[in-house]
Amino acid sequence: MNFIIYDLEATCWKSDAERRGRSQEIIEIGALLFNEYAELQSKFESFIRPTEHPQLSDFCTQLTGISQIEVNQADEFPEVVEDFQDWIGLNKGEDYLLCSWGFFDRKALARNCKLHDLPADWTDKHISLKHQYPRIKGIRREIGLKRAVEQEGFEFEGAHHRGIDDAINLAKIFVKYANQWRF
Numbered sequence: 001m002n003f004i005i006y007d008l009e010a011t012c013w014k015s016d017a018e019r020r021g022r023s024q025e026i027i028e029i030g031a032l033l034f035n036e037y038a039e040l041q042s043k044f045e046s047f048i049r050p051t052e053h054p055q056l057s058d059f060c061t062q063l064t065g066i067s068q069i070e071v072n073q074a075d076e077f078p079e080v081v082e083d084f085q086d087w088i089g090l091n092k093g094e095d096y097l098l099c100s101w102g103f104f105d106r107k108a109l110a111r112n113c114k115l116h117d118l119p120a121d122w123t124d125k126h127i128s129l130k131h132q133y134p135r136i137k138g139i140r141r142e143i144g145l146k147r148a149v150e151q152e153g154f155e156f157e158g159a160h161h162r163g164i165d166d167a168i169n170l171a172k173i174f175v176k177y178a179n180q181w182r183f
Contacts, residue, residue, distance in 0.1 A: 002096040003038070004088055005174050006031035007166035008105045009066060011050050014059040025050035026112050027071050028064070029084055030164030032171045038178035040171070044087045045164040047074035052115070064161045078116050081109075090122055097183050098126040101145045101170050127183050129174060136180050148173055 010024040031044040047070045050056075056068050074080070088096050100106060106126040113120035130142050145166060149156045154172045158165025174181070 001036045002041070002089055002094055003034040003036075003174065004031050004096055004098045005034060005167055005171045006044075006098060006100055006105060007163045007170060008100075008108050009064045009161065009163045010108055011053055011056060012060045012063060013057045018057065018059075022053050023111065023115065024108060025052060025115070026077060026108055027056070027060075027066055027074075028163035029080065030162070030167040031084070031087075032167055033087070034171070034174070034178075038175045042087070043164070044084060046080045046083065047071050048080045049074045049076050051076055065159050066162070076116075077112050078118060081113065081116075081118065085122065096125060098123065099129055099170075099174060099181070100126070101128070101166070102130040102142075103128050127181065129170065129181065132181055133173070133177075136177050145170060152176060 007030050008026050009028040010026050012024065013019040013022065026048050027050055028047050029044065033041045035041055047066065049071050056071060061067060085091060088094070090096065098106060106123050109123045110120040113123065133148060134140065134142055146156050146160050149169045149172060152173060156169055158168060160166065
């Protein structure tokens with residue numbers, strides 16, 4: 001079993017009024033692949049060029065630190081998601097589980113697949129570590145990734161709201177509780 005600890009960043013706007021009529025397109029995939037022993041095997045990182053709304057908002061650039069130049073130079077979603085699926089081992093029949101902090105990432109992958117007329121059923125093999133974490137810790141509510149990382153005594157590395165950095169930090173929690181996740 002390959003565990004794919006991943007985080008996505010997507011186009012975003014400061015207000016609902018600015019977002020109205022716009023779909024969120026993934027602009028970054030950051031992921032780490034762990035084997036069944038919670039040992040790191042490899043890393044995947046890629047920017048994605050949005051096609052429906054190619055110009056990033058100032059808010060999005062400030063929040064993620066992802067520049068317009070970086071997404072302009074990137075491949076579009078179909079090419080990147082194919083590379084991501086190959087990296088997961090999907091086309092080799094490898095058993096995998098997508099693990100993210102919440103359900104946004106799974107839903108965004110499925111929506112972006114549909115946006116580009118690609119199958120989305122492969123995204124169903126997913127768990128939300130954010131929603132399982134309270135059970136493990138004996139707390140009542142879900143908390144944010146950065147707070148969870150810090151509560152576990154880890155230093156939050158990199159920039160919050162960057163796909164690869166959030167995946168690296170999420171992996172710390174995944175590994176610490178590797179035998180307690182339900183899937």
